Each structure stands twice: as structure tokens, then as C-alpha cells.
Amino acid sequence: MTFKTLDDLTDIAGKRVLVRVDLNVPVKDGKVTDATRIERVAPTILELSKKGAKVVLLAHFGRPKGEPVADQSLGMIVPAVKDVLGQPVAFGEDCIGDKAKAAVDALKNGDILLLENTRFHKGEEKNDADFTKALAANGDIYVNDAFSAAHRAHASTEGLAHLLPAYAGRTMQAELEALEKGLGNPKRPVVAIVGGAKVSTKIDLLSNLVKKVDALVIGGGMANTFIAARGTDVGKSLCEHDLADTAKQIMIDAATAGCAIILPEDGVVAREFKAGADNETVSIEAIPADAMVLDVGPKSVEAVNAWISRASTLVWNGPLGAFEIAPFDAATVAAARHAAARTKEGALISVAGGGDTVAALNHAGVADDFTYVSTAGGAFLEWMEGKPLPGVEVLQQK
Numbered sequence: 001m002t003f004k005t006l007d008d009l010t011d012i013a014g015k016r017v018l019v020r021v022d023l024n025v026p027v028k029d030g031k032v033t034d035a036t037r038i039e040r041v042a043p044t045i046l047e048l049s050k051k052g053a054k055v056v057l058l059a060h061f062g063r064p065k066g067e068p069v070a071d072q073s074l075g076m077i078v079p080a081v082k083d084v085l086g087q088p089v090a091f092g093e094d095c096i097g098d099k100a101k102a103a104v105d106a107l108k109n110g111d112i113l114l115l116e117n118t119r120f121h122k123g124e125e126k127n128d129a130d131f132t133k134a135l136a137a138n139g140d141i142y143v144n145d146a147f148s149a150a151h152r153a154h155a156s157t158e159g160l161a162h163l164l165p166a167y168a169g170r171t172m173q174a175e176l177e178a179l180e181k182g183l184g185n186p187k188r189p190v191v192a193i194v195g196g197a198k199v200s201t202k203i204d205l206l207s208n209l210v211k212k213v214d215a216l217v218i219g220g221g222m223a224n225t226f227i228a229a230r231g232t233d234v235g236k237s238l239c240e241h242d243l244a245d246t247a248k249q250i251m252i253d254a255a256t257a258g259c260a261i262i263l264p265e266d267g268v269v270a271r272e273f274k275a276g277a278d279n280e281t282v283s284i285e286a287i288p289a290d291a292m293v294l295d296v297g298p299k300s301v302e303a304v305n306a307w308i309s310r311a312s313t314l315v316w317n318g319p320l321g322a323f324e325i326a327p328f329d330a331a332t333v334a335a336a337r338h339a340a341a342r343t344k345e346g347a348l349i350s351v352a353g354g355g356d357t358v359a360a361l362n363h364a365g366v367a368d369d370f371t372y373v374s375t376a377g378g379a380f381l382e383w384m385e386g387k388p389l390p391g392v393e394v395l396q397q398k
């Protein structure tokens, strides 16, 4: 890689370093339920703090559409960041303007400050020049350690690198090196599993992904969109009906590329999205109109595991079901454990990524058994497609 790293940052005592991190972590009832993303950025933060920098963290949380939203404030993440770092972490109620300036001005050398959600301003996602300038006003140096947000050309992930001396953080470096090592020249057959809930932002990636892999297993909310596109009624399931044409085109692209598409044959359906909800397993062709598919069923798990057994390389983003609420974690846990066992036997290179995917592997107790677990979901899939990631590209130009 040709970018500058923290090794190139000397004499930074007293310098204000803006560090873009990804704190888009799973949260339940205001508490962080999986701290992996925080743990991964801790080395960069602590190294800068030890070198005497004034460390100013920038991050987004959720998708608040450019307006402050109370339950998407980064304030609720501060206790978890403090726990992981073992150091005090101050909080600034805005990421630009007087509030941000006052919070940054109050820092002493080595102090750590987290500023409020960058997505509370429309300028963030637009990569707006004035907003980027307002962010840059509080820093002397920019470090990007948010590989998992590097597929976004936003002010804090891309724009800032044009205004301040820019460096890659330790996690950014480690992620790129590990992905290159594990997947740079993958052993075939390569099987990808894509599930989860971010259908509209990930579906477009699949047309390129099917050209890179031998089989694509689709689960989670993503599968419902494909099943509906085929003309099957998915009841009240999470589904983006307006993406039916995209889904159909991906199936055509996959056939052209010789990539098998594996959709669920059965599903576990419920009428409520809550732990322990009454549920039943039905054929995917017989989803009741008033129910939603919250997990793929046992026959589908068998098929997924058979593909994992055939694979030499597995790439996984997005859980197969709503794994946070039992019993809808069953398929994700079963497939994760099977992939982990094959990896431990030395038969499989397994690379998984994504905020919730990491949480799901931790839930299944197998995150340490995978070859590599990336913090990135969408960014990981785009990297896999071979797409340039704006947040990485801009560092390489420096």
C-alpha cells in the first residue's frame, strides 16, 4: 500500500488529530451489544494519545438523514468507548461550530474527545465543501481508521483527506492487508453468503459479486426481495418490492457468469418481531399473508451447509435471519458453526464481515475460529467486487 501510516506521524504532541472511526455498532436499549468495532480502533486512538496528540474522534451512527435524532446520538456510545480504551473520553455535542470548537479547545495533550454523529448534518453524506471545511477547522492532521465506512465518499471519510495531511490508522492498514492475504487470490470454489437487512444499499453490489464467486447464497431480508421478484408472496416480511427488476437482473447476470444462486427453500415465520414469538416453519412458497420470515428454515440450512462443505473459500456478509432474537438465530448459528469447524479442519478459508455479522459470529461463539473477521460489511463487499473505495483511494493519492 502506498499511503502514509501512523509510523510517519512523529512530533505530534499537542497536535489536534481528527480520527475517523466507525462506531456504527449494534445497540439495544441504549447499550452497545457488540464492541468489536470499538476494540479494533482502540490501538490507533491509544497510540495517538500516547504520543501526546489531542485525539478528536469523528464517526456516524445509523442513517439520520442530515438531522439530529435523539436515539442516534453518539453520546450513548461514550461509556462503551471509555470501557474499551480504559481512559476518559469527553463528548462534544456537535461535530462542527462553536460546541465542537469549545470541546476541542478544552483538550490537553493525550486527551480523547468524541464529537457528535457527523450524519446529523446534510453536508456529511453530500461531501459538501463548507461542511468539510468546518470539520477541518478543528484539526491539524487527519487519520482515517474507518475501513468499514471507506466505501462512502462522505466529508469525514473522504473530503477531509483533501484538506489536512492524511494518514491511514492501524485498523485501516490491518483490514486491507488481511483481506488481500485471505482473498487476494482466493482458492476456488468461492462461495459467498449475503444476508442482512441493508437490501437497497447492497443489492447493486451483487451483479459484480456473481462474476467473482462460484455460488451466492442469499438469506436474511435480502432473500425476501429475490423471492418476491420471482413472484412468490412474502407476506409481511422485510422486502424491497421496488427492487424486483434489480433482483431479476442479478439472477440473469449470475446465470451468464456461471454462478449458482441459492435461495431459501423454507422459512421460519412469525407474526411479531420479538424474542420467543410464536413461529412455524413453512415452505418458502407458502408464507402466510399476515406473517414475516425471520429466519431461513432447516432445509435451507442443510443446503447452505452443503455449499460451505463444497467451498474452499467462504465470504460472508449479513446474517441469515434476525439473529438478535431467539429462536431466529438458529440458521445463522448453525451455518457459522459449520464454517468454523471446516476452517479449523484446514479445509476452508473463511472471511466474514459486517457490524451485525461480527456480532452474530460472537453470538455463535465462533468469531475466533474464522480465518479473518472484518469490521466491514458494505465496504468489504465492494472491496471484494474490486471497486475502488473512496476513503482508501484518497489516502493513496497522498
Ligand SMILES: Nc1ncnc2c1ncn2[C@@H]1O[C@H](COP(=O)(O)OP(=O)(O)OP(=O)(O)O)[C@@H](O)[C@H]1O
Binding pocket: 195, 196, 197, 198, 199, 219, 220, 221, 238, 293, 294, 295, 317, 318, 319, 320, 321, 322, 323, 324, 353, 354, 355, 356, 357, 358, 375, 376, 377, 378, 379
Ligand atoms: N429475515 C429478516 N427479517 C428482518 N431482519 C433481518 C432478517 N434477516 C436478517 N435481518 C437483520 O439484518 C441485520 C443485519 O444486516 P446488515 O445488512 O446491517 O448486516 P451487517 O453485518 O451489519 O453489515 P453492515 O456492516 O454493512 O451493516 C440484523 O439486525 C438482522 O436482525
Ligand SMILES: O=C(O)[C@H](O)COP(=O)(O)O
Binding pocket: 022, 024, 062, 063, 148, 149, 152, 198, 201, 354, 355, 376, 377, 378, 379
Ligand atoms: O455499518 C456499516 O457498514 C458502516 O458503518 C457504514 O454504514 P452505512 O451503510 O450506513 O453507510
